[in-house]
Amino acid sequence: FLQPSVGLNGVAELTIQRALTFKADATYTxxxxxxxxRADAVIANGVTIESGAQFSFQAVANKRLTNGTVFTAISNTSTGPITGMFANLPDGSTFTAGRNNYQVSYSGGDGNDLALTVVQ
Structure with missing residues (x-):
C-alpha cells in the first residue's frame, strides 16, 4: 500500500532515493x-511494477479539467523505463473518474514516467 498523501487533507509528493518495487499484492492509491x-506524485530512481499490483484513483472535488492537462503519477528518475504496469491500468488505456477522462502512458514526461493526460 502506497499513498503519498495518507492522513493529509491535500495531496503530497513522495521522493524515494532508490528503486521502487510495487509487489504483486501492492496498491498505489x-x-x-x-x-x-494538483495531485499526488511519487519520485523514484527506477520503478518495477509486478504483475497483479493495482492502481487506485481517488478524485477529490468534481470539476472538469482542461483537455491536455498532464499529471505525473510516477516520476522515474533513472534512465530506464518503468518495468511492468499496474494490472488495472494498461498502457494507452483510458478511464473515467468524475467529470474527466484520463489516458494512461508509461512513457510520459521525459519518456519513462507514468503520466495521466486529461482527454475529453
Whole structure:
C-alpha cells in the first residue's frame, strides 16, 4: 500500500532515493484534486511494477479539467523505463473518474514516467 498523501487533507509528493518495487499484492492509491488541478506524485530512481499490483484513483472535488492537462503519477528518475504496469491500468488505456477522462502512458514526461493526460 502506497499513498503519498495518507492522513493529509491535500495531496503530497513522495521522493524515494532508490528503486521502487510495487509487489504483486501492492496498491498505489493516487489522489487528484480537480478543484486546484494538483495531485499526488511519487519520485523514484527506477520503478518495477509486478504483475497483479493495482492502481487506485481517488478524485477529490468534481470539476472538469482542461483537455491536455498532464499529471505525473510516477516520476522515474533513472534512465530506464518503468518495468511492468499496474494490472488495472494498461498502457494507452483510458478511464473515467468524475467529470474527466484520463489516458494512461508509461512513457510520459521525459519518456519513462507514468503520466495521466486529461482527454475529453
Amino acid at each position: 493516487y489522489k487528484l484534486n480537480t478543484k486546484n488541478a
